[in-house]
Amino acid sequence: MAAVEKELIKNVKPLVKIDGIKKYFTKKRSFLEKKLVRTDDIIVKAVDDVSLEVYPGETLGLVGESGCGKSTLGRVVLRLHEPTMGKVTFGGDDITRYSKQQMKQFRSNAQIIFQNPYASLNPRKTVRNILSVPLKSQGGDFIKREQEILHLLDRVGLNKRHIDSYPHQFSGGQRQRIGIARALAMQPKFIVADEPVSALDVSVQAQIINLMQELQEEYQLTYLFIAHDLSVINYVSDRVAVMYLGKIVELATTEELFMHPLHPYTKALLSAIPYVDKSKRRERILLEGSVPSPINPPSGCRFHTRCYQKKGKICSEEIPQLKEAAPGHMVSCHLLD
Numbered sequence: 001m002a003a004v005e006k007e008l009i010k011n012v013k014p015l016v017k018i019d020g021i022k023k024y025f026t027k028k029r030s031f032l033e034k035k036l037v038r039t040d041d042i043i044v045k046a047v048d049d050v051s052l053e054v055y056p057g058e059t060l061g062l063v064g065e066s067g068c069g070k071s072t073l074g075r076v077v078l079r080l081h082e083p084t085m086g087k088v089t090f091g092g093d094d095i096t097r098y099s100k101q102q103m104k105q106f107r108s109n110a111q112i113i114f115q116n117p118y119a120s121l122n123p124r125k126t127v128r129n130i131l132s133v134p135l136k137s138q139g140g141d142f143i144k145r146e147q148e149i150l151h152l153l154d155r156v157g158l159n160k161r162h163i164d165s166y167p168h169q170f171s172g173g174q175r176q177r178i179g180i181a182r183a184l185a186m187q188p189k190f191i192v193a194d195e196p197v198s199a200l201d202v203s204v205q206a207q208i209i210n211l212m213q214e215l216q217e218e219y220q221l222t223y224l225f226i227a228h229d230l231s232v233i234n235y236v237s238d239r240v241a242v243m244y245l246g247k248i249v250e251l252a253t254t255e256e257l258f259m260h261p262l263h264p265y266t267k268a269l270l271s272a273i274p275y276v277d278k279s280k281r282r283e284r285i286l287l288e289g290s291v292p293s294p295i296n297p298p299s300g301c302r303f304h305t306r307c308y309q310k311k312g313k314i315c316s317e318e319i320p321q322l323k324e325a326a327p328g329h330m331v332s333c334h335l336l337d
């Protein structure tokens, strides 16, 4: 996105508004477990009270360790999971109240690109078949669809002769191009890209990211870009939300976040980035212990069991609210109270 446009974001209404979203999964205990623990089902608090806004034309990066709830949040935003609580609005409409007919329209407006394109592509279908499905739902006759398939292949950098090939005949990067073409076929406004390059070789990652950025300009796409690789997040995002154990702990423009991280968790994540430029390298902060379970998350600040800058008792007693520490820079930490 151009710098001028980024400035304008402040005066624009969000395309997607995530409002107090909670997503709790219920897991059944086995008969034996029930006898031992004497409680019923296990509740997994995958996303716990998240509010975010995504503005038209921007890329909002969502980063955090494995299991912190990134994919769950991305799926709730597309209503591939029903939220336990909270709402998501798209262009001002509450999608959690959409009828079946409205959901059909929404499914075309909002698409997902997966980490593993191979798993999401039917191995028995040719590229023509794969791309025909979304195009059929857009209407048009066979000839128009055929033209559109060829145009999409060209646009994502695949050769027209690939039209009759099957997914296993492609490389990882090419498969991701098919996944992108399939999403584009619905003419979406908003795309959740869930770790779209993390399964690819580094050189291929750059090609796919560049393609996604070109397409964003061309089709005025808005991305929620999920990744755990901070270098990728730094490269693609206009703003970044940092997630820890189901909650957003910091949100800022990419430049602000990478230059002036405020949350101890963000600082630890950034300290692990390997920079060639020595002046950019930070002293490594090694976090002790592993991420606690979302089944029984720590009280107060969820990060307090691993925090190396703990303020005091308040950290384990009160949940820190996400507050504005500087213009557009939100942080949830008692150190900033």
Ligand SMILES: Nc1ncnc2c1ncn2[C@@H]1O[C@H](COP(=O)(O)OP(=O)(O)OP(=O)(O)O)[C@@H](O)[C@H]1O
Pocket: 025, 026, 027, 044, 045, 046, 064, 065, 066, 067, 068, 069, 070, 071, 072, 073, 228, 294
């Ligand atoms: N369908 C489900 N049923 C029960 N628990 C689930 C389900 N889906 C996800 N979870 C749990 O919710 C938590 C968040 O999972 P999620 O996949 O959203 O994390 P993530 O941040 O995307 O992780 P990764 O970086 O590994 O993809 C995890 O503890 C996961 O085990």
Ligand code: SF4
Pocket: 263, 264, 265, 301, 302, 303, 304, 305, 307, 308, 309, 310, 311, 312, 315, 320, 332, 333, 334, 335
């Ligand atoms: S609230 Fe306390 S425990 Fe949590 S990050 Fe801030 S200082 Fe650390």
Ligand SMILES: [Mg+2]
Pocket: 070, 071, 072, 194
């Ligand atoms: Mg995930």
